[in-house]
Amino acid sequence: MAINPRASLPLSLLALLATGEVLGDDLFDNHHAMPEVLTATRLKQAPAAVPGSVTVLDSALIKASGARDIPELLRLVPGMMVGYRNGNQATANYHGSNVTEARRLQVLIDGRSVYRPGLASVDWTDIPVAIEDIERIEVFRGPNTVSYGANALMGVINILTRHPLDSRGTRLKTTQGQRGIHDWYASHGSAWQDGALRLSLSGLQDSGFDHDQFGRDYRDSRRLNRFNLSASQQLDSRHSLAWQLAAKEGSNQRPYGYASVFDEQIAPGDDGSDVKARDYAGSLRWTLDFSPEHSLYLQSSAQHWERKQVWRACEAEVAFSPELGELWDLNPFYVVKFGDYLTQLKNNPTNAVLPPGTAREQALATAVRAQLFGGGAAPVCGDVNQSMRETRYDFEVQDTLSLSDDLRLLSGLGYRYDHADSETYFNGALSNHIWRLFGHLEWQLGAHWLVQGGAMLEDDRLSGSSLTPRIAVNYLITPRHGLRAVYSEAVRSPDMYENNVDWRYRVRNLQPQAFGQSSATYFARSRGPGDLDQEIMRSRELGYNGSFADVGISLDIKLFYDEIHGMISEPLRNDRFFPSNANSMRFSGAETQIDWQLSHADRLRLSYAYLDFSASSHLDRRLSARHSGSAGWLRDWGQGWSSALFYYGADQLNQYRFERLDLRVAKRITIGSAALELAGVMQQRLDDEPLTWQENNYDERQLLYFSAELEF
Template identity: 90%
Template sequence: MPPPHHEQGRCVAINTRASLHLTLLALLATGQVLANDLFDSDSAMPEVLTATRLKQSPAAVPGSVTVLDSALITASGARDIPELLRLVPGMMVGYRNGNQATANYHGSNVTEARRLQVLVDGRSVYRPGLASVDWTDIPVAIEDIERIEVFRGPNTVSYGANALMGVINILTRHPLDSRGTRLKTTQGQRGIHDWFASHGSAWPDGALRLSLSGLQDDGFDHDQFGRDYRDSRRLNRFNLSASQQLDSRHSLDWQLAAKEGSNQRPYGYTPVFDAIAPGDKGSDVKARDYAGSLRWTLDLSPEHSLHLQSSAQHWQRKQVWRACEAEVALSPELGQLWDLNPFYVVKFGDYVKQLKSDPGTAVLPAGTAQEQTLAGAVLAQLDGGATRPVCGDVSQSIRETRYDFELQDTLSLSDDLRLLSGLSYRYDQADSETYFNGALSNHIWRLFGHLEWQLGAHWLVQGGAMLEDDQLSGSSLTPRIAVNYLITPRHGLRAVYSEAVRSPDMYENNVDWRYRVRNLQPQAFGQSSATYFARSRGPGNLDQEIMRSRELGYNGSFANAGIDLDIKLFYDEIHSMISEPLRNDRFFPNNANRMHFSGVETQLDWQLGHADRLRLSYALVDFSASSHLDRPLTARHSGSAGWLRDWGQGWSSGLFYYGADQLNQYHFERLDLRVAKHMVIGTTALELAGVLQQRLDDEPMTWQENRHDQRHLLYFSAELDF
């Protein structure tokens, strides 16, 4: 008897004229900078890795990449990863409740990150069974993150079927850069109580870092009716990372991570008969996650390297609560009727309500002889008193496991030609009595490659493909082709065409969803355990979602002026989309929907001397969707602005603005200010910081029930480093 999902609706108008105007302005601005002859610089050229798995300059990447570096992460004052993603143009960040953040690139109905690949140091962290990302439960503390690279666009070519719309790669600090001890505590309003402790040590050929951390807050204060909203979170994390150089050619890197905690869940289930008390007020989730990874790197020569990476992960969610229902909801005959024709059950329920309010007008729905017979049996049960309340224990617990093995070969065939190729195998398993009636497993094989060809001084041609064989979803081949015109190594124009897929997850395609209610008091139909009448089975034959993407863009680094600029024009089409709500009483997934996005994105990072840094991002997204459920979670206008300032004498500040014109019909604007004082006392560094978040609107966050009593949030931190 689950809490129902949220309803979604409202269409956003399509208008591309503004995107053309913005593009012209950006190009004119770029032209002015070019006129100032700022191309050349002797400074080191930055590199990114996530786009193709090859180290490339941003101008040479076959797509758009946003890099959130450690200085930006610290200055933002963010306590978790989704809040950092507000700095990424086109990223739609919202909340289902206080401990369930949502992050989607450009939008669509699925509030979990089912269309994004999320990695921690190259290890995929989306859950295999329910194919979502529990942002709260990722066992990585903000303080351990060195940088986050976000590839904005389809990248199935490099990372497989979940990278339909983008890739978020969270890169942690190297153990060698984490020597010493760090202690930090954060306290504030809304029940904020965070802590972090880390110690790192090094030896001639290696280094190790141990981190322990915790996070706690109360979530939103109340729902739209003023009632307390049960969505607090409490978690503790463990992370051990080590690096060992075995000799001049071999190195090993390994990690162990764990997380335990609990997330409250608001309880919104309404019994079949309104007079029945709902039972417990909540159904909290006890979460335990474990992960381990090992990476072996072999440098055969300066032009040739191999690496083998393996990982094992386990997710455990225990969710049990006590619920009350009318005895008839556990009727075997009503369950048989539901299995036969759920639409008939809906009509039958209306008939029963009509019997109570106006018996003279109630007419039993027409149906087959079997439907009529089962309906008659249920009516007899109702006449016999089956409307009495019964209460029992309900479970939504699930265990998920993933084993992943990958071999990658990087080869420079010549000064102008580089080839990356690889092979991987992944085993996924989900075990849940409620969702799968036991255990379900999947085997996935992948073969991938990327070729980079430098044609003269200016032209760079790149092509890649991934062949993927999914035991549950079938095979797919996804290509990408890109042409970059490098005006200089720091300035490039790009044209990219790529295709990507998303395989339906176990939950969508293979669910066998039924609630077994145990320890019934009083017994239902003479039994102490029974099965809730509404049950769902996955169709088993869903097709993959398919995306085709076209992109034109410019990336430039004006090193002498301290300016990094990226502009992207895009047109993306997704068809065979699975958009229907996946509720136990309304489970009809299909591939009937389609969606397209078009628009412009830009980001600017400007280092104005040693003391000031400005960072701007903006996205204009026009879209159309065949399903009204895919429309609400896309903001047509969204963006951010940040000003980082070093005031001297150990004082620094970060001022950030975030805005989106609508997410699920609600406007969002917020101003964040972080002020910090850094002091050195002997060999110990102390930093005191305060963060103020001020909402500039007075609307709920994403859903109407996500509300705070006050529009501001204040919290403070103290950090020792020795």
């Protein structure tokens, strides 16, 4: 990284504060509109008054980035670690840790959580919203269980779509490029006296990474289509309705990763392990404004996720032995030692000795050995089913009341029902009920001091109850400049997968039959412990947020010290499923972000994060970069020409450096009442390393794609 962590923050401040005349004029400026953010406390607040750090990615920045999906946008967020498990499975974690599925982040679309209930992950590829429909993304960088519940342990990403009233007219867009890029988007919006509606259809397709670490083709392409319908209706001066419907269907390739446990010479199965995905969502919000000082809303949503994954695999017949399955249930560690014994028996039979154990363990092991050498090593092939269906119903009521000019109270109640159905992961179905009671109080003490406190009481039927508080003190130098000190606690409840899994593979259509059966259960089976405790985080933050409106500069600085205890860090594999609360992690460091509108034509945006961390598990240290950041220059050249240049860098993600330059050049052409924009994006990797994991490799370090968008 070219950024010097010791110089960047002081130099940034000196550059802003050196001119006392500019600072003095700006501190008392009241001529510019005050920006507001919503995600931090659910209250509309000026950035200087927020009890924490918020990054806002506005529509101009989103468009200029040329990003095709949400994880690439998150590279602009200080401290956000963006990587890839493969070409269609992006990972995004604030400050890192081992959980690559973002189990410690809450992700919302217009207030609706898209955090999957069963496997407790966020499928970034499968989120049913197009980049073109996003108005802004607010990222609260830090624990926010207080406002959004137990998944918001390390942060909240709130994706806010364009209001239907701002979407009138028709937009058509196509994007084509290297690596199989073929995207499209079409929308139409209309409005009437008291309402508006937008319908959008979109699709995304690419071929993923080119090859793995051995130079072989990598099966990780993606293809998806999306449907979105958004409407708003003002019923009268006090009542309004807003509702959305969304759907997504597509398929994600998965590399065939299964290898025979008993004989590496057994031929692999087919490549049909791809995931066919369908998602459906609907939400309705009713808002009642009693007065300018008092409002109430009720929001309900329903979501359904379907993942169909069935493929054919081959294994030695003995893998379906009832005796081996019983031995595994009795003592999986003995089976591991028994496997070592079988290897030794094959390579050096003279010295091979059956592992010591109980009489029952040794009797079962002897029976399995006889089966193996009595023909049980012969291959059998069958259909593996790893499909899952997940459903969520969510209801929430929230009341916002100004008790006086200096005192605001937000309170709310929520209920959520989660249901997961999978023969493989849960041996049937599992459900959960979650109740939430939350509140936030904002108290203005005089002209400069702002004291805020909040708490969330949450009752989870599977994990128990929790109470998480937050208290913050903001010193407002002016309404645009504030210092903050924040202490907060947060929890993450163990999800269904970690705590309640009943993971077993029933393989069907076995040919030839295994032990006389055409359907049998694989020997390795895993059960969740059922008694995992919640992960607990304690966070301390000092910061500054300022808006120098006259010179177009917005600045945020954050110093932090976070501790997480009771972490669940173990790799959760079917043959090694031993989750525990035995791990902990500590983060400390500094982050800054600067947005500078130099003139009507030029805008600079810089972000940087320095992270010092330690973890009891080496797995938690892999996906945290000590230095990371971004730099962007947006330029309007006039006569319809514009450009944007971005740099992204991280010194280490899973021991691999990442540096990339992105250039977008666009030309806007007016055609009567319509407008056509032609744009090209070039991404140039500055490093020559795999992306996050050793399997993720491209043939070329450069990527080109082009788009044409027509508005009328």
